[in-house]
Amino acid sequence: MSKPTAQTAEERLIARHFKPLATHPGAFGLNDDAAVLAPPVGCDLVLKTDGVIAGVHFFPDDPADLVAKKVLRMNLSDLAAKGAKPLGFLLAIALPQGISEEWLASFARGLGEDAKHFGCPLLGGDTDRTPGPVSVSVTAFGAVPQGTMVRRAGATAGQCVVVSGSIGDATLGLRLCRDPSLAHHWGLSREEQEHLRARYLLPQPRNALADVVRALAAAAMDVSDGLVGDLGKLCRASGVAAEIDVARVPLSPAAASALAREPALLETILTGGDDYEILATLPRDRVAAFRREASAVGVAVSEIGTVLAGEGGVRIIGANGKPLALTQTSFSHF
């Protein structure tokens, strides 16, 4: 007979694995029904929720600490693109029967490391059993000075289209995880293979760029569902079109090597997901400043195209100067 004084198994699981992460005072040590968050004076809260499901967004045997980091970073990437500084997050996790203590401990360790690294502590959450696969949903909170969240809507004709870092690594890394023999076919060194896989398993959200984006971008979003499709979404929200120049899309040496060996990968690179780079549009006379300030925090920025009038979508100019047609532009679950 369990005593009325005893904690439930759910409470014990939370206390053991997640309480150490709840360093925010508004989390009340996960000892209440709700959390409290007071945004800094003069700031708006920016809210984002995004999640992952085993077998859909990650391989069931991916290391649990990386799964935790990836789902938090997916949300942090959105905060960065919106110009917001992370404040904290809520975690909703559904666990199948028989999930191991080791998995949970690794998951919580990874989550805790990133919460600390990105200054984004756990505020609270919800833990459930599921007959389905492991499912993790994060709701992240950020702050921007009132009225300054950078929108998708905001692009106007004549602005430059810029993107941070490099494009296509994660989607190539995913292919490599599925079929390691591609490494040989693509002529990749061991370091290049590792680079692509790491870009898939562990995004590097560009939170260091948040202030620059807020100061200089007219419109921005993170690239998570493929460069071309995401630029299409930004264009639709802004009521404009855009043209990008394939030759200027930034590629890592690994992606460039793979593309040289297999030119058909171009579409994969332009439309694959999980880049977690920042895509922005801004007036031409701000591009140098954007690039300089990004470089000061260690992030490369490339000018890849131009915003056009009208609603004609995204036009892609190939290396030969002629428009390219793609068979699919964006990752979609449906």
Place this chain on the structure above:
Amino acid sequence: MSKPTAQTAEERLIARHFKPLATHPGAFGLNDDAAVLAPPVGCDLVLKTDGVIAGVHFFPDDPADLVAKKVLRMNLSDLAAKGAKPLGFLLAIALPQGISEEWLASFARGLGEDAKHFGCPLLGGDTDRTPGPVSVSVTAFGAVPQGTMVRRAGATAGQCVVVSGSIGDATLGLRLCRDPSLAHHWGLSREEQEHLRARYLLPQPRNALADVVRALAAAAMDVSDGLVGDLGKLCRASGVAAEIDVARVPLSPAAASALAREPALLETILTGGDDYEILATLPRDRVAAFRREASAVGVAVSEIGTVLAGEGGVRIIGANGKPLALTQTSFSHF
């Protein structure tokens, strides 16, 4: 070949079903990556996330509009118990392949009706495919004047324990859904059967009590995992114990009838989940005011026990004046 200008199927699903619910200006018509929420001046945000999974928290053939209402109300109930006024919510939903348009339309209709009814509009969300069952997670936001969220911690020896409405209806309603023949065994009229089932399918969160709770309660939480277990949680958070008097636990006529026919239901009533009533402790001299103000907004409040010193958990005094022992005190997924 899909054009770069076309919306993805995911965007179409969101536009068709969920965009009409996104009436909050900070939702940007679900046309951005994140939402903006500016809490009222001088207020803290209260954050809560709770969800449901088909086959765990609801029957796969439960009406979709009621599933939507239930998951939103579960979260609204927490806001109420914390003394918070609802501001809006985020929705994360995972859908199996082959979910029907009818299901989605019904889900969205129910959600929209409640969002409007409770003044809690959709701010944003996340939609995914899952190989598992339908899974819905809500993150709800409320506001309280700075520093006034009502905590679980706050109960002190000598305070009264009060609870709103009636206890045990939902858990009996769940049994009745599973085995309709119990209606005869429990001697229930058609109306009483309907009452119990409705209490299971559609909680009535006590948001009308939020101001009263904030003004008068020393500690509070909603009763969602069973009265005795939840009071145990409140006591642990407060470092106190409590004693409740079974004869004073408020029962609906339906629950009273069932209990009279089957006395062993007492444990089910005291420990079953899904009540979504407010449990609070407060100094004895505030009980009359609490009851009066609650009554003014149409909610009955019952005094059911007393907070005790020490950490001895929850003692239940039976109708014969002697302590009762329970075999399980609370619903736990683990």
